[in-house]
Amino acid sequence: MxxxxxxxxxxxxxxxxxxxxxxxxxxxxxxxxxxxxxxxxxxxxxxxxxxxxxxxxxxxxxxxxNRTIIDAVKEQLERLAFTPPMHGTSPQAVALANKIAAVTPEGLNTVKLLSGGSEATEAAMKLARQYFKQSGKPTKYKVICRNFAYHGATMGVLSYNGVERRRSPFEPLLSGAVRVHPPTCYRCPFEKTYPECAVFCARTVEDTIRMEGPDTVAAVLMEPIGNTGGIITPPEEYFPILREICDRNEVLLIFDEIITGFGRTGNMFAADTFKTTPDILCMGKGMSGGYAPLSGIAFSDRIAEAFWGPEEAGVEFAHGHTYAANPVAAAAGLAALQELETRxxxxxxxxxxxxxxxxxxxxxxxxxxxxxxxxxxxxxxxxxxxxxxxxxxxxxxxxxxxxxxxxxxxxxxxxxxxxxxxxxxxxxxxxxxxxxxxxxxxxxxxxxxxxx
Ligand SMILES: Cc1ncc(COP(=O)(O)O)c(C=O)c1O
The missing domain is CATH 3.90.1150.10 (Aspartate Aminotransferase, domain 1)
Structure with a gap:
């Protein structure tokens, strides 16, 4: 056969x-x-x-x-198909992490490579929780997310999805998911009109954080452009306003760029398109272009510092997957980035x-x-x-x-x-x-x- x-x-x-x-x-x-x-x-x-x-x-x-990516994958398969993810890594994974750090917005210099989009959003949420636990704010765990959102199919991030039909067969889910309205200007849930509204949907997120208690809120998790709900595209002020709100309330801004990353919105990331740097950026899909299962998160130096210490401190990121940073996937990712740039x-x-x-x-x-x-x-x-x-x-x-x-x-x-x-x-x-x-x-x- x-x-x-x-x-x-x-x-x-x-x-x-x-x-x-x-x-x-x-x-x-x-x-x-x-x-x-x-x-x-x-x-x-x-x-x-x-x-x-x-x-x-x-x-x-x-x-x-795509010949470039296929050849890279073939060559890598012949050389090294798997590395033990706890004991070591590969030159390809290290090179890809460095390349990702170079193409993501300034300040996102640490990268965890994974295999699928849901793994990336799960990892981002776990990173946010562990970050606050080991930086003196252990009560911060809630997540502001949006109606219509989709962040993946696994039990953790399912809690932050915004479509009832996708969540309800699996409820009860994680506590602490607080949903807000997305910027659906065409059918404004607040019955306002842009630009007279002064982007009320973004400004009101601060009210939500205050009502929940800023000491309990860890993150705002959003897709820069929401697919579910019909390509929900925010006005240009939306994310800069959210960035300020997150900073004022010591809340992490997490972008789910599983769809919008790697050129899709006309820039390397939608973070560039909307001129806003998140604290954690989740990527997948176009990262390898489908030539191998590949995803990842890139995060800020401030977060990374909380995970850097002597071994006895036990502050390493307590997370991993068998296929994370797989060398074949990493080679596909490197070749994909080369394609994006050279062509x-x-x-x-x-x-x-x-x-x-x-x-x-x-x-x-x-x-x-x-x-x-x-x-x-x-x-x-x-x-x-x-x-x-x-x-x-x-x-x-x-x-x-x-x-x-x-x-x-x-x-x-x-x-x-x-x-x-x-x-x-x-x-x-x-x-x-x-x-x-x-x-x-x-x-x-x-x-x-x-x-x-
Ligand atoms: C915005 C977004 N986040 C996360 C995911 C989950 O990715 P995956 O299906 O690779 O687990 C998807 C998948 O469609 C997505 O569109």
Missing amino acids: SYVTPNLSLPEDLKKIVLDFRQMSAFMQDPLIIDRAEGIYYWDIHGNLLIDGLSGIFVANYGHG NLIHNCREVGAYLYQKLLELQEELEVIGEVRGKGLLYGMELVKDRASKSQFSPPIGVRLGKEALKRGLLTRFDPHWIALAPPLIVTTSDIDEIVGLLHESLKAVLQHLD
Whole structure:
């Protein structure tokens, strides 16, 4: 049997696998089984072509079949595939940690390498708690997080997710998760209007910290641009205001940049895009571009100092995973960063991203059902409304139908009941965008034609 082209008995063999967040009985009716990929394209096992309008799931920033990264991984596999994570490390892991420290905002000079996004957000939360425990503020443990947030699937960070449906099957979760409203300006939960609101949603976080008691609050955990909820993009003042609030109240600001890192928003990190340096920055997905499981956290010197001492002090970070700082993953990460830099992909992201935004605005001009287009770089979402003036939503919603129509036409997107998002690889060209937006247009028209 070939490991690369195994013989499957379909659909029976599918009964033994479980996909993420999918009802398998529904998946089995029309299963997508991907066989190979190149550039921005996937091919399924039947030879059908699919444009990757989502970089897999915000991962494949450097495109598929990237030679530089593949060669780095192959070479590393031949040389050293695994190092004992407690006893030692590898030159590749040390080099990657140094490189990450160099490309993250100034002051974030210590890096812990991990394997997946949830591992990174979990590690950030544990780091924040241990930091306060060993710097004389042991009562600080609560976390201000947001409605609609997604920070991962593991039990700890699940507590900070903002979607009830994802949390409730596993409750009770960790105590101390305090949720606030995100900056959903299009549907302001405070019924205010930007800029007259003076970014009330950010300013009111200070009230929340005060009501909880600053001595009990460890961190504010946020995605710079929230995916769940429809590419929630804050006004430019939002994060600078939060930075000041965190500083005033001795609360750590943690950015979950699992999606927004590595060029996605038109800068290396969204921290650069929003001109705000967090205390801890979580990264994953685009860190290896999908060529190996890789994630990490970078944190400030102030935090790092609390973990640096003689062995007897027992202040080392009490956290680890078997595959953390894996040398193959580290080699993939190094090659990915090289791709980002030598091919000027962040510049491409800005240029082609601006073109994508323009094309989506043109679509919005033509189709009343596109209420708002929002995002940055090559990360855009469109909110779908029945009526643009009242912003009323479709009932039943049309977003999932739209996403499925797009898939039928060979375009992979991120879709939810009331919105759809695009995040193609950063290697995408303007003619690719024409094709992607063209398919989206056709899909939208097909959905609208069949409205009751
Ligand atoms: C913002 C954000 N944080 C954390 C995660 C969790 O990452 P992973 O699925 O790699 O565990 C995700 C995954 O989609 C994410 O989008």
